Amino acid sequence: MTTPLRTKYDTVVMGGGIIGSAIAYFLLKESPGLSVCVVEPDPTYEFASAVRASGGCRVQFTCPENIEMSKFSIDFIRNFEATMASNGRPAPVDWVEGGYLFIVPPENAESIQRNVAVQQAHGCVVNLLTPSELKERFPSMYVDDLAYGAHTPHDGWCDPNGLLWGFRRKAVELGAEYVQDRVKSADCDSIKVRSITLESNVKLEATSFVNACGAWAGLVADMFGMKLPVTPMRRFEHYFTAGSPVEHLPYIKDVARLAFRSEGAGFSGGLVNGNEQRGFNFDVDHDYFERVVWPAVAHRFPAFEAAKCHRTWSGLYEVNELDGNPIIGSWTGGLANLYTSAGFSGHGMMHAPAAGRGMAELILKGRYESIDLTNFGYARVHSQTPYAEAGIL
Incomplete structure (x- = not known):
């Protein structure tokens, strides 16, 4: 779609790539009937990072969060074709357990x-x-x-394009609205985001906003006055x-x-x-x-x-640029209803399922229930305290 069906949503996800689509899917899986709008400027995903990636998925990390995210994501991807079938259509990702x-x-x-x-x-x-x-x-x-x-x-690898489209199709089936547009500006007060304006001049209000814009996440964060080292x-x-x-x-x-x-x-x-x-x-x-x-x-x-x-x-x-690990969570010390899931530094595809689930938990319940991703929060950016991965990147 190029025009949203409404002007106010429960959640607006900025960025409809693999991370944004995983977030939309898990939000709607956990809370059917939620109104979710995903703003994505390019539905062909020509320059999306995931579709140009090698598709690797591995547990060889040292941060406990990364290991646990990989364990969940690999199991999820291994069963993706059946679990994420949409309208009777399988969601193949060609998983190869190659190690x-x-x-x-x-x-x-x-x-x-x-x-x-x-x-x-x-x-x-x-x-x-x-x-x-x-x-x-x-x-x-x-x-x-x-x-x-x-x-x-x-460990192994899969088809990143299949994974992205599998998440997107399933999110749409569950009720997500994908709008082909781009974020132009944001209207915020001292404690929260009130709305965003798209390049089409459409204004969207929401209870929560998520920056899942991948390599563009830093530029989008600037619109909210948030300094994001991505x-x-x-x-x-x-x-x-x-x-x-x-x-x-x-x-x-x-x-x-x-x-x-x-x-x-x-x-x-x-x-x-x-x-x-x-x-x-x-x-x-x-x-x-x-x-x-x-x-x-x-x-x-x-x-x-x-x-x-x-x-x-x-x-x-x-x-x-702070430490190579993702920034996941709400804006600590800033706008409480602005969430970020970005900065994966090459691990976005493999961790998309776990990141999507974690973000949905945080938005819907105010806390992590499966994997505690607090260490990946924005607080470390604010304090300039790296939380680095000691494994091979």
Whole structure:
């Protein structure tokens, strides 16, 4: 729709990507009959971060909230096709339980041992493998410079586009209204948001407003006078093949942020440059694979000495510059009815189900009931106290 059906709603969600759609779904699942409007400027989702992502889902974190969010989200995604069927139409997401493998050199040996102990304490299946065990399981891998590999066999990946549209279709079926428009300004008093005005000059009032605008969340927050340290950062994904046969691989990640996995007859992944200039840049550097990714992947797997890159595309991380973890919750010390779910820094798709459920609990009941996400609240931004993730990002 381009015109809302009413002027006042219980909740207006700004941003109809995977996070916003998950929030809309859980709000209506928990409170049928709630009036929910989702404002999304681009229903094609051409530049949405999730649909340009690799679709990985893993429990290998150290913050308890991240681990528990992953556990819930992975189970939810595993059963997504049936659970989220809409009007008799399945919601396929092509879940692949391919596993994750974090590999570290000797200087990171103690940290990965600590990380694995934390994950196991949360009930996760994590196997700490020595170099000889890695070589036995993945014979194509060069392991002489490694100390350990942490393997989580029940992690995997899915189709991000299927996940987004599954959430959106189900939210609509439950009563969510999606409006194709963009937030232009906000009308606030000293304690709450009264309304927002869209570019079409339509004004929307609501009891609660949610900023789920992903890489654009910082710009939207500015309209409310809220300083949100979320900025867009370009990253590349590549589809490539090896020059000689390589066994099927899990999602491999290392401390230099090389990350890739098997995909069909080839492999999908890249190497994130954390120093990339911030901004809304979707230009593709077609030399990036050969210049940056190929040396790293060929070092780890010599079979990639003759790798061929078939396709490169760009996408945006919504980076929380404070600590890399998401900002979830109401505006502590600010407008009480303005909620934020943004700054996932590359983990938005995998944590969308848990983030959506948590936000719905907070809005509807005033507290978290499943996973306590208080540590991800805005209070740490206000006090400039990072709550950082010690695992490989």
